[in-house]
Each structure stands twice: as C-alpha cells, then as structure tokens.
Amino acid sequence: MAGEHLLSTAEVAALVARGFLIFESVVPPEINTAALELFEQTAPIDLMRDKPTSGTPLSELYPEPSPIGAMLRLPRVQGIITSLVGPEPVYDHDWVHVREPGDVLDQHLHQDAIIDTTLAFDIQLFWFPHDVAAGEGGTGFVPGSHLRAVNEADIGRYQNLVGQRDITGPAGSLAVFHQGLWHRGRANHGAQRRFMYKVRLNPTGPQVRCWDLADYDEVHGDRSDHIFASYQDHTAAAMFRRAEPWHEAATGRLETVNRSRLWRYLTADTSFDADWYLTRTEGRERIDRGTD
C-alpha cells in the first residue's frame, strides 16, 4: 500500500479521539452515478441485491463490474481501510439506506450491533453517492460517543446532545465511523431520495500501526504530556484531553483515559498516557501488588 493513500498518525489519532473521519468527494462521479442506478433498482428495501457472505475477505468483495466494488477498490479507500483495520479485513454486512423525500421522522439515536467489550474495533463506511445538503437526510451522529459502553437502542431517550452533527457534503463523500459511534437516520426535507451505502468491516489481526508513520514521532509524543504539568498542543494527548461539549465534566476525564487505552492498543506502546491518569494509578497498583 503506497504511503500517500494511507491515513496519517494525526488522522488515526483523531478517529481515536472523536470516533469518525469524513472525506469529501473521495469517490469519482462515474462510480457515484453507477451506484445510484443500482440503488434505484434495489430501493427502498435492500433485499434484492446479491450480497457477499459474512466473513468474505475485502479483496474478494464485489468483483467487477460493480460500483460498490469499484468504490471499495479505490486506492484512497483501500488506504483508509488498511490504516484502521489492517490489510486483510473481512466483510461483516452492508446495506443501502434510503430516506424518502418528505420523510420528516428522525430515527432514535442508537449504536449498531450490541454492547462492545473489546479494544479491537470494526469500522463502518458511510458512502453518499450524491450531494447531501443540511436537512436532506445526512446521517446524524454524536462526536466522541464511540467509547461509551451502551447497548444499541438503549440510548434512544437522548434526543439532543450539544455538539451533535449531521453528515453533509458533495457527492462521493465518505464517512468512517468507529463501530461504537452513536448515530441515527435523519429526516429528509429535500426533494430527492437520499441514498447511503453502509458497510461494516472486521479486522482479522492486531490493528497496530497500519497507517503512514511519517508523522508518528511528532504526534505520538510521550507519557509526560500532562495538562497540569508540561503539555503539548499538537499531539495525540492534546486530542485525547479535548472533551466534547456534551461530555460531563468528570466523565470527560474518563474519556481521555479510554482514548489513551485505545491508542496504546493501536500503537503497541503500553506506556503511552495523556495527562498522567494511567501512569499514576498503574504506579500505585504495582505498589499494592508488592511488585514495585
């Protein structure tokens, strides 16, 4: 995989911190057009397409001719996928989501699948093959919600959270979500059907440093990056300590800790820390165990 198609360390750290990345106009017009022709045939319920079998390697998905396969085989899309779930992920499932014009109901907020217990994570790609303006059904999501241990629709009571967003952008835009990001289908006040293709991919091995490492040393920093002592403003730790506006004051610190734990997994650096939270408690735990 050529380095220019991979994500940077800063981009991967941003996904760890906030749970999403958005790339505008990644998919070219001819693939978007072919996809819309296909989706018009399969809408509104995506049960008419031949779908791959769960567990199919990414490299075997949707052989030519297929607009979905063409999208997935784009070098930039391959680079994004490889950076986050490694070079050999497998297909979980996909779906073409349709919001009809005039559909004014918002879906309840939810997290996909079931409550998650692992550091290893899946990604979900959200592909919009046409322009999506504000109010026209772009998927709603809650930045920084991906590490919350909740179970699917149990969060449906949460109607509005400060800082929530809707995906908007030009045709061919792609959003990438950590599996845990809270999201919902949004009302479509526009005049056109809104199509969105979503595919979930599972890693098959450790997701350790699969991205472009050119900026690794600069972004990774070290565990002494501590807001109450000496700190940097451009490092992974700086991203991890930045609370979302809906994070409660104290829980926001736990978000920093959980982001740091995920970063340790992705970098295989078990000493990484942001704001000394893990380091100080691990030191005391060693004392308690009599191993220090």
Add this chain to the structure above:
Amino acid sequence: MQRQQVLVLYLATSALDTPVVGWSLYDGAAGGPTAPVEDRPAPPYQTGVDALRDGWRLIQASPLLPPDPETERQVSYLKHEFIFEKLVEIE
C-alpha cells in the same frame, strides 16, 4: 383537562446549577410525532435551575452510585439526568 409535558435535562455534573449538555422533550399535550431533532441545537435552558425558574417541576434526579468493581473507568450512559414536568391545560 390536564396533560403532562416531560423535559429531560442532562447536566455537566450532579449539581442542578451546572450547564445542560443534552435534553429531550416529550409533550403529552401535542399531537403527532415527537418533535424532530434540531439541526443546530442549543439547549432550552443554560442550567437545571433555569428550568425550575421557568416553571418546570423536578420529579426525578439520577442517584449518585459507586461504580461496580472493575468498571470504575468505563464510560456509558449519561450520568446526571434530571426529569422535569409541567402540567398544562388542554381543551
């Protein structure tokens, strides 16, 4: 005849006078579907106390519970949920 309106506020801490970080409204006096999610939302009140001063009656507040062992650092559902009501007259 009276109907209940329910306002759920999620606050930044357990104190009722801290900022609103999330909210939901269910209106028993209105017909049709639940009011849509707002595109660029701003909280209806700055704090929980502001809701009291606007006539909302607090009927439930989240208890402060210690975490279960081994889950002390887990983040999950919003912790500081305050449920308010108003009773309104309908025709």
